[in-house]
Amino acid sequence: MIARRGMIDEITAALGANGLILRGGFVFPDDEDAPHGTSGAPARSVLLVGQAGAAPWPHFLRWRENQPRTIADPLDNWSRQVxxxxxxxxxxxxxxxxxxxxxxxxxxxxxxEGLKPSPLGILVHPQYGLWHAYRGALLFEDELPIQAGEAAPHLCDSCVEKPCLKSCPVDAYSEQGFAYQSCLAHVREAGGSPCRSGGCLDRNSCPYGTEYRYPPEVQAFHMASFARATN
Incomplete structure (x- = not known):
């Protein structure tokens, strides 16, 4: 497919109908081992798709009303369909x-987007803070008129207190990395009720992008998925 004028605007509008947004993109260099596109040939361009805040949540809930309650990974399934x-x-x-x-x-x-990871491993965005996500990507076999993002201001560099490393009751995040099993065990036990109902305490302590913070029911949904993890 040859990219036509205005196509990226059309893609933006199509995604926006379900609360999703384009999260930038880039053209693969000729010497990069890019994944394949629709025909099996290497992709030339990629557009990232995601969200800022909880904008997709109402659209997801409407979709879920008509799905079996036993469907596995419903948010992933919805994202794939959209x-x-x-x-x-x-x-x-x-x-x-x-x-x-x-x-x-x-x-x-x-x-x-020129982002860098926070101490929690989540990429920190200069506007959205930690309250954003990537839900998928679109691979094209043609070169689209896009450029990789320039380095964004890294908010963590100017954050002296680092509350995101001080709020977890089991110190799951540290300079040594993420203590996955300690976090999972705590979330599953009785003392983990605040995390299950309101989300990760470390993530919620970040002072940036708070206007995009996921509502408690959205955070509880994600924590329930995490608590069901088997590895």
Whole structure:
């Protein structure tokens, strides 16, 4: 497909109908081992798709009303359907962060928007703070008129107190990394009720982007998914 004038605006509008947004993109260099596009040829361009705040939540809930309650990973399924429909309309290949073998979504996101990780591992955005996510990507076999993002201000560099490393009752996050098993055990036990109902205390302590903070019911949904993890 040859990119036509205004196509990116059309993609933006199509995603926006479900509360999703474009999160930047870039053109793969000729010497990069890019994933394949719709025909099996290497992709030339990628557009990241995600959210800021909880804008997709009402759209997801309406979709979920008509789905079996036993459906696994409902948010992933919804994201795949929505992004997949946009991909079909614009002759792109849709990929997801949960696809196996895993694609380097975090590296793509850093290239697309010039972001860096916070101490929690989540990329910190100069406007959204920690309250954003990447739900998928669109791969095109043509070169789109996009450029990788320039380095964004890294809010963590000027944050002296680092409350995100001081609020967890089991010190799950530290300079040594994420203590996954300690966090999971705490969330599952009785003492983890505040985390289950209101979300990660470390993440909620970040002072940036608070106007985009996910509502408690959204955070509880994600924490319930985490508590069901088997590895």
């Amino acid at each position: 992004i997949g429909a946009v991909a079909n309309e614009f002759q792109a290949r849709a990929v997801s962060p949960s696809d196996k073998p895993y694609l380097p979504f975090q590296q793509w996101a850093m290239r697309a």
